[in-house]
Amino acid sequence: MKIGIVCYPTYGGSGVVATELGIALSKKGHKIHFITYTEPARFDILSENLFYHEVVIPNYPLFQSPPYVLALASKMVDVVKYEKLDLLHVHYAIPHATAAYLAKQILQSEGIDIPVVATLHGTDITLVGKDASYEPVVAFSMNQSDILTAVSEDLKRDTLNLFSIQKEIEVVPNFIDLTKFKKHKKDHFRMAICPNGEKLLIHVSNFRKVKRVEDVILAFDKIRKEIPAKLLLVGDGPERQKTENLCRQLGACPDIRFLGKISAVEEVLSVSDLFLMPSEKESFGLAALEAMACEVPVISSNAGGLPELNINGVTGFVSDVGDVDDMAKNALIVLDDNNLPTFRENALKRAKEFDIDNILPLYEELYQRLLLITERV
Secondary structure: OEEEEEOOOOOHHHHHHHHHHHHHHHHOOOEEEEEEOOOOOOOOOOOOOEEEEEOOOOOOOOOOOOOHHHHHHHHHHHHHHHHOOOEEEEEOHHHHHHHHHHHHHHHHOOOOOOOEEEEEOOHHHHOOOOOOOOHHHHHHHHHHOOEEEEOOHHHHHHHHHHOOOOOOEEEOOOOEOOOOOOOOOOHHHHHHHOOOOOEEEEEEOOOOHHHOHHHHHHHHHHHHOOOOEEEEEEOOOOOHHHHHHHHHHHOOHHHEEEEEOOOOHHHHHOOOOEEEEOOOOOOOOHHHHHHHHOOOOEEEEOOOOHHHHOOEOOOEEEEOOOOHHHHHHHHHHHHOOOOHHHHHHHHHHHHHOOEHHHHHHHHHHHHHHHHHHHHHO
16 A cells, blocks of 8 residues: 555654654555655654655745745645555544645545545644644544544543534554563663662653653652662753752652663663553543563553553552652552562563554555445446
């Protein structure tokens, strides 16, 4: 198949999933055409089946803001026509589903019927999409997609509650590449962080308010008062300064290390004992899945799709949002030397269920079904 993939190439889990999906599809012989404003991360331009088409946005003084939707739709039309694509798969509803609808209408006027799959990832629905400024357009665009998917049952429920959707939403979960995300032997790094055998906890995020990074600090402060422990904070964002200030107020800075943004996060996960994810909202929890693939159990909130991934009492524990006392209590259970090996084993076993080799066929079946429907019409 010749598939066009539209995504945000540099921000958030939706771009990661879209890129990894395209790469995996290309390895199975499909021709994958990325249509974005910059080259996606990990994109291999020398791959036989991967192609990149840049969306160029003209800068006219007339426009207060660049008209990205128009430029994207025009590029989609161009690529579909001249690369003879079979379908378009757009990730993140805003504005990609809208641009896809516009491109579809233009192509139909020229006798070309291009089917569109739209995948919802989270904040495109629960945060941005429900804004009154965008809601009518987002709802219309979703309903005009030929197939609509969501990455969790929780996101599907949210979408149906927030919007008037007249079509079935199919759940295809996020996935993990277990050839990349696996436990690496990095004992020297662990010794540098935990020279006295301390337990090592980790949090990875973009430090936005919804991630509740301060709850990570509050829970860890309770944990370190019970057992020797260290905490790694990976990532950066608007809440970092507040997080650093809280560390200082609690006197916890000697046990906490801010690593900032790092590319090989799997190497840091490999030396960790426990992953903390107290988010206020998570449609799936891709960072938690990456931790589990590296044999790291998870302490999370029960928000959104997290309970679908993190099985309470098996791969870790879930707590109510903001209940740092319960999170700390559960963390101590997991970190007990008698319990930790079992939780590690369970985390990896659960992660294997989301191996890309298991999820990729779901997308391929979906594409084939869509093409058959299009041919009948």
